[in-house]
Amino acid sequence: MSTTSPSNTTTTTTTESTTNQIDFLIVGAGPVGLLAANLIIQAGFSVRILDVEYEPNHWGRGDWIHGRTLELLERAGLAEELLSTGVKVDQITSYMNGELQSSIPFVPDEVESKHQYLLCVGQHITETSLQSSLTNQDIEVERPATVINIVQGPDEKYPVRTTVMHLRDEARTEQLDCKYLLGCDGAHSDIRQQLGIQTEGETTETHAGVIDALVRTNFNAGRKDVCMLQNSVAKTISLFPRENGLTRIFVHFDENELEMRKEQYNRNKIQLEDIQREAKRALLPHRLEFLGILYWSVYVVGQRLATEMDAMKQRVFLCGDAAHCQSPTLGQGVNTGFGDVFNLVWKLCMVERGVAKRDVLSTYTKERRPVAQQVLAVDKVAAKAAAGHQSSKEYCNIVQEHRAFTTGFGIQYHHDGNDGGNPLLLPSKEAKVQTGMRAPNFKVFHYVTGRKTRLFEKVHGDWLAFNMLVLADDLVKSREAVESLLAWKHPILSTQIVITTTPADKIEQENLPSSMKECIMLDKLNRAQVHAAYRTSNNNDDVQVVVVRPDGYIGAIVGGTTASELLDGVKKYFEGFTV
Structure with missing residues (x-):
C-alpha cells in the first residue's frame, strides 16, 4: 500500500x-x-x-475581496501579492442622469482595521x-x-x-x-x-450582464469608487475599477421588463451588444467607448x-x-x-x-x-x-444598511444552539465587543519601541494558534495577576499581549523582565479604546483576558480580580474543547 x-x-x-x-x-x-x-x-x-x-x-467570477477577508489572508501570509496588484476602493457612489446623488464609505467608520476598503482584483x-x-x-x-x-x-x-x-x-x-x-x-x-x-432556495428570472474591459470615458468618477449609475432611459449599472486599468461593468436587467420581454432578454439571447448598449445609455450624458473586451457573460440571479x-x-x-x-x-x-x-x-x-x-x-x-x-x-x-425600479441612491442605502455584515467585519458566531451550544464560544457579559465577534484590530503603542502598531500585527504567519489579550488596566496594581497569566502555557496558545493604560514612565519604574516588556502595548488612543470596547458598564474587574481563536474571532472574555480566578476561567474555556 x-x-x-x-x-x-x-x-x-x-x-x-x-x-x-x-x-x-x-x-x-x-x-x-x-x-x-x-x-x-x-x-x-x-x-x-x-x-x-x-x-x-x-x-468573470470572484473579483471583490473585502477587508475582513484580507485580514485572514494576511494572517496566513497569503495577501501580499493581491495587495500589491489590486485596486483599493474606498467608497460606493450613486449617480442619476450623470449627477452625484450619494457617496458612502465602503467600510463603516467604526471598524478598526488596516484594511478599511474593498480590494478589486481579478x-x-x-x-x-x-x-x-x-x-x-x-x-x-x-x-x-x-x-x-x-x-x-x-x-x-x-x-x-x-x-x-x-x-x-x-x-x-x-x-x-x-x-x-x-x-x-x-x-x-x-x-x-x-x-x-x-x-433550498430559488433561481429567479432576473439577469445580470457583466463585462471586463478596457474603456475610455469622460465620466470622471474616481478610480477608488464603486459607482451605481441610473437614468430615465437605461438599466441600472454598476461600474468599478480593476487591476491594470481594467473596468468591470454590471448591467442589472430590469426584472419587470424581463417578465414582459422574456423572448428578448432570455439568458441565452442576451448578447454582448445588449450589455454594451445598456452600459452606454446608463452613462448618458457621458460617453463610454469599449477599447477591448477581455470577458463577458450573463448571470442568472438566484440564492x-x-x-x-x-x-x-x-x-x-x-x-x-x-x-x-x-x-x-x-x-x-x-x-x-x-x-x-x-x-x-x-x-x-x-x-x-x-x-x-x-x-x-x-x-x-x-x-x-x-x-x-x-x-x-x-x-x-x-x-x-x-434589478427593480428603485433608484441607485436607494440601492446604495441598502448597501449602507448591511455593509458591516457584507464587508465581513460584522459577522458574529453564537454560542447557543439546538444541540448543546458551541464549546468554542464561552458566553460573555454584555459589552461593545462580545464572544463570537471578530476581535477588532485596534491601534496601540508598543511599549519597547514606542511605535504605533495594531494589536495583531505580531500574529501574521501564525494563523494556526490561539492568542491571548490581557487587559491589565493599571499594570502597577495588576502586575501579579498578569505575570501569573503569562506564565500559564497551553499547546495551542501562541502570542500573549498585555494591554495597559499605565504610562510608559511608570512601567519603567516596575523593573519588569524583558520578556514581559516585549508583550506590552499601551492603550492610550481614543480614551483607552481597547479597554472601553471589552468592558461592561458595571465591570469593576482589574483584569480581563480575551482569548482569540485562529480565525480571528473571540472565543472567551474572562474577568476577575485575582490570578486564580482569571486562570480558572481561561482553563475552563480550553478544557471545554481540548483533549
Whole structure:
C-alpha cells in the first residue's frame, strides 16, 4: 500500500487494486479549494487537489475581496501579492442622469482595521497567487480529474474511500483513501450530489450582464469608487475599477421588463451588444467607448443553500459555492467561501494533531450555515433593488444598511444552539465587543519601541494558534495577576499581549523582565479604546483576558480580580474543547 506524504504528493499510475492514502483530498481548484490546500500544507498535513476542468477558468467570477477577508489572508501570509496588484476602493457612489446623488464609505467608520476598503482584483490573480504558493510546496492541481464514488472505507485512520478518475489518461481510475474530503467544486457540486445533499432556495428570472474591459470615458468618477449609475432611459449599472486599468461593468436587467420581454432578454439571447448598449445609455450624458473586451457573460440571479454542510460523521465538508451560492451583486461568493475555509481548516488540523476533541467539527455547520443564510437574505434584497425600479441612491442605502455584515467585519458566531451550544464560544457579559465577534484590530503603542502598531500585527504567519489579550488596566496594581497569566502555557496558545493604560514612565519604574516588556502595548488612543470596547458598564474587574481563536474571532472574555480566578476561567474555556 503506497502512502502519499506532504513532501511527495504527485500522482503515480495506479489501478483499482492499489489504494493510496492522503490526509486531505480537495475537489475543486477555484480560489476556495486552493486556499484550503494552502492552509492544510502550512499545517503540515498531506493534501491532493483535483479539478475537472482541463485548464483553469479564471475570468468573470470572484473579483471583490473585502477587508475582513484580507485580514485572514494576511494572517496566513497569503495577501501580499493581491495587495500589491489590486485596486483599493474606498467608497460606493450613486449617480442619476450623470449627477452625484450619494457617496458612502465602503467600510463603516467604526471598524478598526488596516484594511478599511474593498480590494478589486481579478480571480485569475488570486488563483495564480495561491497556486504559486502551492507549487513552492511541490503541490500541483491534478487536471482533469474528479471523484466518481465516495464510500465508507475499511481503514479507521483513513475512513473515506474515493474513486478518482483521471480523464486525461483514458479515464484511468485510482482508489484513494483519505481522512477528510472537502467539496469546493462550485454551485453545481458533484460531491454534494453524490452525498445526496439537496439545496433550498430559488433561481429567479432576473439577469445580470457583466463585462471586463478596457474603456475610455469622460465620466470622471474616481478610480477608488464603486459607482451605481441610473437614468430615465437605461438599466441600472454598476461600474468599478480593476487591476491594470481594467473596468468591470454590471448591467442589472430590469426584472419587470424581463417578465414582459422574456423572448428578448432570455439568458441565452442576451448578447454582448445588449450589455454594451445598456452600459452606454446608463452613462448618458457621458460617453463610454469599449477599447477591448477581455470577458463577458450573463448571470442568472438566484440564492441557494445546501441543507447540510457536512456528511459521513464530519469527514466530508462542503465549502463555498458548493454549500451556498448567490448573485454577484455584493461580491459575497469568494469572501464567504474563504470564510468557510478559515473557519474549518484550523479545527480539522487541531483535531488531527490530537489537541482538540472531534466534536468541535460540528461547529463548522453551526457557525457557517447561519452566515450563509444571512448572506443569501441580504443578497436577495440587494439584487432585487438593483434589478427593480428603485433608484441607485436607494440601492446604495441598502448597501449602507448591511455593509458591516457584507464587508465581513460584522459577522458574529453564537454560542447557543439546538444541540448543546458551541464549546468554542464561552458566553460573555454584555459589552461593545462580545464572544463570537471578530476581535477588532485596534491601534496601540508598543511599549519597547514606542511605535504605533495594531494589536495583531505580531500574529501574521501564525494563523494556526490561539492568542491571548490581557487587559491589565493599571499594570502597577495588576502586575501579579498578569505575570501569573503569562506564565500559564497551553499547546495551542501562541502570542500573549498585555494591554495597559499605565504610562510608559511608570512601567519603567516596575523593573519588569524583558520578556514581559516585549508583550506590552499601551492603550492610550481614543480614551483607552481597547479597554472601553471589552468592558461592561458595571465591570469593576482589574483584569480581563480575551482569548482569540485562529480565525480571528473571540472565543472567551474572562474577568476577575485575582490570578486564580482569571486562570480558572481561561482553563475552563480550553478544557471545554481540548483533549
